[in-house]
Amino acid sequence: MPDLSRIALALSPILLATLSTALHAHPDHERETASQCILPPSWSAVAARDPQFVVFGETHGTNEAPAFVSDLVCALAARGDKVLLAVEHGSTYDAGWQEAWALPKEQSRDAVLQHGWQGREDGVASIAMLDLIVRAHALKEGGANIGIVAFNGARDDDQRSRFADLPSQGPHEAAQAENIAEAAASDYYDTVIVLVGSLHAMKAPTSIGGPEFDPMAARLASYGPVATLVMKHGDGSSWSCQLSEDAEFVPGQPLPQIAVVCADHPAGGRDDLEGEPYVSLTMPQDDATRGLYDGFFWVGPITASPPAFPAEE
Numbered sequence: 001m002p003d004l005s006r007i008a009l010a011l012s013p014i015l016l017a018t019l020s021t022a023l024h025a026h027p028d029h030e031r032e033t034a035s036q037c038i039l040p041p042s043w044s045a046v047a048a049r050d051p052q053f054v055v056f057g058e059t060h061g062t063n064e065a066p067a068f069v070s071d072l073v074c075a076l077a078a079r080g081d082k083v084l085l086a087v088e089h090g091s092t093y094d095a096g097w098q099e100a101w102a103l104p105k106e107q108s109r110d111a112v113l114q115h116g117w118q119g120r121e122d123g124v125a126s127i128a129m130l131d132l133i134v135r136a137h138a139l140k141e142g143g144a145n146i147g148i149v150a151f152n153g154a155r156d157d158d159q160r161s162r163f164a165d166l167p168s169q170g171p172h173e174a175a176q177a178e179n180i181a182e183a184a185a186s187d188y189y190d191t192v193i194v195l196v197g198s199l200h201a202m203k204a205p206t207s208i209g210g211p212e213f214d215p216m217a218a219r220l221a222s223y224g225p226v227a228t229l230v231m232k233h234g235d236g237s238s239w240s241c242q243l244s245e246d247a248e249f250v251p252g253q254p255l256p257q258i259a260v261v262c263a264d265h266p267a268g269g270r271d272d273l274e275g276e277p278y279v280s281l282t283m284p285q286d287d288a289t290r291g292l293y294d295g296f297f298w299v300g301p302i303t304a305s306p307p308a309f310p311a312e313e
Contacts, residue, residue, distance in 0.1 A: 037074035041278040052224035057201025061123025061239030064299035077144035081190035091155035121262035128305035149183035170213035177219035236302035264304040
């Protein structure tokens with residue numbers, strides 16, 4: 001496969017977006033229909049709670065988490081649900097995403113790549129994440145009732161100022177929740193499926209070395225019933241940004257760019273879970289996150305998904 005990051009030196013962003021999507025497009029998008037999809041085992045237990053929002057807390061940068069959510073969205077649409085897919089991309093790009101969502105499939109992929117993908121190396125803007133969006137759009141074009149929203153972070157100064165007094169990361173989490181809730185309220189949806197990093201999916205206050213704050217899922221519960229599931233997986237790897245082994249810290253100074261390595265990194269998993277992907281509302285007894293989520297979704301061994309639109313070298 002060509003090295004897109006080197007080709008980027010010679011191609012315009014628009015041409016690169018076209019090449020990237022052509023290389024990584026889902027092979028079945030042209031002919032797939034929602035009727036081909038089935039719900040994951042034990043989904044009925046989640047559905048019995050009748051949540052308006054189902055939040056999936058993932059480890060970024062894998063193929064398996066977006067694929068799990070993609071299959072679920074497809075299966076929900078297959079039974080006639082109107083589904084909103086909420087993706088952890090910048091809320092300031094959402095207007096561009098909505099324009100891309102309204103385009104025919106021949107144009108939508110290239111259009112969405114122009115909003116928030118270029119140069120992101122952290123696993124959020126991965127090929128697998130792009131494939132999730134492209135597949136959902138193809139299903140919509142085939143007649144499924146699927147909407148989309150990019151919800152991450154404050155969308156404007158007004159929203160930023162309204163949440164400014166919240167502690168620690170609270171303003172960011174509150175903006176995420178409000179953006180999802182407002183998108184859900186803009187139309188009638190049977191279910192809102194949210195894919196987000198696992199910290200944001202917690203339903204109880206947490207901290208990251210400072211004051212406690214309410215994660216997004218905890219805030220979202222004020223808008224409607226929430227079920228939150230954290231990703232569990234086997235051994236493998238994920239595309240993530242980690243400190244290099246020889247990184248040097250200077251107190252009071254930001255880390256130099258070379259101190260962070262974004263790449264395919266090994267990721268240890270659980271050896272007491274197995275089988276095909278499924279959901280469960282019973283957390284493992286030894287799990288340190290018991291009480292922070294309603295359950296988990298199991299995806300099996302994981303593989304890394306690199307950026308859909310790599311940074312120029």
